[in-house]
Amino acid sequence: MTINNHTVKLNNGYDFPLVGYGTFGGHAAPTQVYNGSKIALEVGYRHIDTAYLYRTEEAVGKAVRESNIPRNEIFITTKLWQTFHEPQHVRPACERSLKLLGLDYIDLYMIHWPMSWEFHGYEFDDLKVCNEDGDIPVTSVPIIDTWHAMEGLVKAGLVKSIGVSNFSISQIEDLIKQCEIKPAVHQLEIHPSLPQEEMLEFCNKHNIVLTAYSPLANPGYSGVPSMFSDPVVLRIAEKYGKTPAQVLLNWGVARGYAVIPKSVTAERIEANVEYFEMNKKDIEAILEIGKRNPYRSGSPLKDFGPSNNIFNESL
Numbered sequence: 001m002t003i004n005n006h007t008v009k010l011n012n013g014y015d016f017p018l019v020g021y022g023t024f025g026g027h028a029a030p031t032q033v034y035n036g037s038k039i040a041l042e043v044g045y046r047h048i049d050t051a052y053l054y055r056t057e058e059a060v061g062k063a064v065r066e067s068n069i070p071r072n073e074i075f076i077t078t079k080l081w082q083t084f085h086e087p088q089h090v091r092p093a094c095e096r097s098l099k100l101l102g103l104d105y106i107d108l109y110m111i112h113w114p115m116s117w118e119f120h121g122y123e124f125d126d127l128k129v130c131n132e133d134g135d136i137p138v139t140s141v142p143i144i145d146t147w148h149a150m151e152g153l154v155k156a157g158l159v160k161s162i163g164v165s166n167f168s169i170s171q172i173e174d175l176i177k178q179c180e181i182k183p184a185v186h187q188l189e190i191h192p193s194l195p196q197e198e199m200l201e202f203c204n205k206h207n208i209v210l211t212a213y214s215p216l217a218n219p220g221y222s223g224v225p226s227m228f229s230d231p232v233v234l235r236i237a238e239k240y241g242k243t244p245a246q247v248l249l250n251w252g253v254a255r256g257y258a259v260i261p262k263s264v265t266a267e268r269i270e271a272n273v274e275y276f277e278m279n280k281k282d283i284e285a286i287l288e289i290g291k292r293n294p295y296r297s298g299s300p301l302k303d304f305g306p307s308n309n310i311f312n313e314s315l
Helices: 031-045 058-064 088-102 143-155 169-178 196-205 231-240 242-256 265-273 280-292
Strands: 007-009 013-019 048-051 077-079 105-112 157-167 185-189 209-212
Touching: 007 088, 007 280, 013 077, 031 048, 031 058, 031 265, 058 077, 058 088, 077 088, 077 231, 088 105, 088 143, 143 157, 157 169, 169 196, 169 231, 185 196, 196 209, 231 242, 231 280, 242 265, 242 280
Parallel strands: 048 077, 077 105, 105 157, 157 185, 185 209
Antiparallel strands: 007 013
């Protein structure tokens, strides 16, 4: 097996591994996240993606500390939740994540979503703040105010890099015009049915690296076309003697962005990090899937109005 240890340089000079281990959805089974993270590190992953909302930081941190891999060789991403957007809450939220991880610094700290919600406390039970109608009213904290507090984390040495997640192009443009430290990474949904060509072009132009969540197109989620049974993907998988999942992940890396597949199965975790090179025609053939059968707009905010509950995000 050839380990996919490709990295890119972020705009601040740090190396960013293009294949990471995703941990969304693991809050109900922290032992599985811990074991999965251990396996991932053992088979060659050097990038683990978590978030405060996922409630997997503690399990990830334990696996990292027990791995005997030098800390500077592992890239840890976590995220600031929406109830912490007021500047005075940014550092305490980050410090809480650091405590759960049991680490001295975070490699990449991201604004999880651009919408801000009312602060109700730092405990996990305080994060769901629905009103009587089941909606979550947004607050009016400007993104740049939150971002300046994020920049303070870099200056304090708590965080190496900062980034955004689920932002639109216009939101990133506004941020770039006002920020001191430019976003290093933008994380959003990318897969063949949602190839995000415009966003990829924009981020390449501004030296911002993309990370694709749901790079396998959320197999099993209703309303999302399965890429595992797409005839183009199946043909290419057969051609190279690989699984559809391996084809989809290597397609993302070939396009120049990071992918963060999630699994708790040892065989799949190991298979997902295997590298092989596809030719340009095969890469373009997969890209055509989204052009002929897109499942929604490329904007990550299209399905999430100001008061929608987004706890079902499928990262």
